[in-house]
Amino acid sequence: MTFLNYLISGISLGSVYAIIALGYTMVYGIAKMLNFAHGDVIMVGAYTVFVAMSSSGLPALPAILLSMVVCTVLGVVIERVAYRPLRGAGSPLAVLITAIGVSYLLQNLALLIFGSNTKSFSTVVPLSPLKLADGRITISGETIVTILASIVIVVGLSLFINRTRPGQAMLAVSEDQGAAKLMGINVNGTIALTFAIGSSLAAIAGVLLCSAYPSLTPYTGSMPGIKAFVAAVFGGIGSIPGAMIGGILLGIIEIFGKAYISSQMADAIVFAVLIVVLLVKPTGILGKPIREKV
Amino acid sequence: MAMLEVKDLNVYYGMIHAIKDVSFEVNEGEIIALIGANGAGKTTILHTISGLIAPKTGHILFENKDLTKIPAHKVVSLGMAQVPEGRRVFSQMSVLQNLKMGAYTRDDKSEIEATLEMVYKRFPRLEERKNQPAGTLSGGEQQMLAMGRALMSHPKIILMDEPSMGLSPILVNEIFDIIRSVNESGTTVLLVEQNAKKALMIADRAYVLETGHIASSGDAKELMNDDSIRKAYLGE
Numbered sequence: 001m002t003f004l005n006y007l008i009s010g011i012s013l014g015s016v017y018a019i020i021a022l023g024y025t026m027v028y029g030i031a032k033m034l035n036f037a038h039g040d041v042i043m044v045g046a047y048t049v050f051v052a053m054s055s056s057g058l059p060a061l062p063a064i065l066l067s068m069v070v071c072t073v074l075g076v077v078i079e080r081v082a083y084r085p086l087r088g089a090g091s092p093l094a095v096l097i098t099a100i101g102v103s104y105l106l107q108n109l110a111l112l113i114f115g116s117n118t119k120s121f122s123t124v125v126p127l128s129p130l131k132l133a134d135g136r137i138t139i140s141g142e143t144i145v146t147i148l149a150s151i152v153i154v155v156g157l158s159l160f161i162n163r164t165r166p167g168q169a170m171l172a173v174s175e176d177q178g179a180a181k182l183m184g185i186n187v188n189g190t191i192a193l194t195f196a197i198g199s200s201l202a203a204i205a206g207v208l209l210c211s212a213y214p215s216l217t218p219y220t221g222s223m224p225g226i227k228a229f230v231a232a233v234f235g236g237i238g239s240i241p242g243a244m245i246g247g248i249l250l251g252i253i254e255i256f257g258k259a260y261i262s263s264q265m266a267d268a269i270v271f272a273v274l275i276v277v278l279l280v281k282p283t284g285i286l287g288k289p290i291r292e293k294v
Numbered sequence: 295m296a297m298l299e300v301k302d303l304n305v306y307y308g309m310i311h312a313i314k315d316v317s318f319e320v321n322e323g324e325i326i327a328l329i330g331a332n333g334a335g336k337t338t339i340l341h342t343i344s345g346l347i348a349p350k351t352g353h354i355l356f357e358n359k360d361l362t363k364i365p366a367h368k369v370v371s372l373g374m375a376q377v378p379e380g381r382r383v384f385s386q387m388s389v390l391q392n393l394k395m396g397a398y399t400r401d402d403k404s405e406i407e408a409t410l411e412m413v414y415k416r417f418p419r420l421e422e423r424k425n426q427p428a429g430t431l432s433g434g435e436q437q438m439l440a441m442g443r444a445l446m447s448h449p450k451i452i453l454m455d456e457p458s459m460g461l462s463p464i465l466v467n468e469i470f471d472i473i474r475s476v477n478e479s480g481t482t483v484l485l486v487e488q489n490a491k492k493a494l495m496i497a498d499r500a501y502v503l504e505t506g507h508i509a510s511s512g513d514a515k516e517l518m519n520d521d522s523i524r525k526a527y528l529g530e
């Protein structure tokens with residue numbers, strides 16, 4: 001039964017990675033850039049909830065909504081101020097380096113405001129754990145909420161992209177920005193919307209992550225951010241179902257690696273698996289084959 | 295008063311002076327051909343008109359509005375559509391989704407439906423394949439989709455960049471018939487072509503572009519009989 005318990009906590013952790021990976025994959029798919037500051041937006045989201053709940057005494061739900069608003073605004077501002085001026089003109093490397101710079105900027109700002117001590121985050125999930133099979137399997141409230149949230153988000157995003165006008169505009173921009181402009185699509189606006197959505201998801205991921213692993217520092221978002229990026233590549237960067245599958249597989253591999261092989265080596269195992277997958281299928285599990293344009 | 299007036303246009307790519315003092319005009323209802331060899335600057339001119347490239351100097355007046363001051367995505371709703379070089383359909387999206395993107399700036403659902411019916415009538419193949427991903431269409435079908443997509447915005451003027459490129463002779467004739475019939479139903483056409491003969495046959499007037507500047511212009515039939523044009527562009 002411990003196997004099942006590990007599997008469940010792997011899926012749970014993986015669901016958080018999936019939600020973060022969606023932000024990476026959408027921004028990559030549509031703006032063709034790696035937003036390495038995405039992980040740190042998670043941290044900002046978690047601090048926002050922390051401050052709102054512990055200092056201002058806000059209940060969990062309004063605190064989460066506030067955090068989503070803060071992260072959405074932050075994501076749009078980062079895109080507008082740091083990335084848009086470089087788009088088109090500069091090299092992709094300039095954008096990448098800027099993203100790394102923004103990541104450090106956010107970490108250092110958090111350090112300045114909140115200091116380096118770990119804040120203990122109190123869970124936002126009021127559910128008590130679910131016990132199955134005479135108590136041999138325990139599923140925490142956080143796990144249930146996390147898994148449900150990730151499913152709702154993936155289904156919602158897929159519907160948004162395939163069924164709505166702004167969603168279709170995103171698809172068009174992801175394929176060909178010039179042709180999208182010829183259709184009358186505001187490419188800058190569409191990219192800003194993508195950052196807004198990705199960042200509001202980062203807020204949700206931050207809250208879920210810190211509810212399950214309740215210690216919050218300015219570096220909290222960094223490692224999960226990198227792993228979620230790996231998950232996005234693993235599933236096929238640019239693909240929404242790919243981000244979900246990649247995230248969950250990564251979570252399971254990480255927890256199993258910790259449990260059965262070595263807790264020190266777990267992260268190395270995660271990366272080793274990624275390398276193997278990319279050797280076999282360079283575009284990731286659900287990645288589209290790279291086609292030459294005629 | 296011309297519908298579209300390009301005045302003293304100069305476009306640079308970095309240090310390369312790609313378009314040099316180009317001026318021309320398109321009157322309502324005309325088919326205007328813009329012909330020229332590879333690299334003459336035809337695509338650059340169309341991209342500049344649509345706002346994808348900013349000119350260094352010059353003006354582009356469309357119904358008296360200066361397009362050089364309007365962002366690219368606001369040009370369609372003024373009544374100008376482009377069928378870009380190489381089709382550039384959205385290959386992951388279905389045929390129908392591509393056509394709907396063409397009507398992106400329009401609001402009225404029933405009018406969009408009516409235009410869609412009209413496009414399907416012109417290109418029955420597109421209706422048969424409406425749920426197929428555009429990337430899996432043949433070259434000719436993709437060209438029809440690119441044209442249908444442009445028509446979905448219900449444009450007053452349509453800019454076409456080498457619509458006959460890479461098509462079989464039968465399809466080329468079909469495409470030129472369609473261009474003529476689009477024009478007859480009231481849409482002004484600015485046609486960029488390497489197939490100078492076919493273009494001159496359906497055009498009212500034409501401009502000949504040589505390394506970035508207009509080398510000659512005039513009535514299409516007269517240009518067809520001009521010896522130097524015949525030699526350089528009609529392969530005779």
Ligand SMILES: Nc1ncnc2c1ncn2[C@@H]1O[C@H](COP(=O)(O)OP(=O)(O)OP(=O)(O)O)[C@@H](O)[C@H]1O
Pocket residue numbers: 307310312330331332333334335336337338339379488
């Ligand atoms: N993005 C670019 N950067 C630099 N130079 C460019 C760029 N695009 C085009 N050029 C140059 O500008 C000139 C005009 O190119 P353009 O594509 O407008 O020609 P064209 O007449 O459409 O040719 P073709 O018939 O081959 O399509 C060419 O010399 C080309 O090399």
Ligand SMILES: [Mg+2]
Pocket residue numbers: 336337338379455
């Ligand atoms: Mg060209």
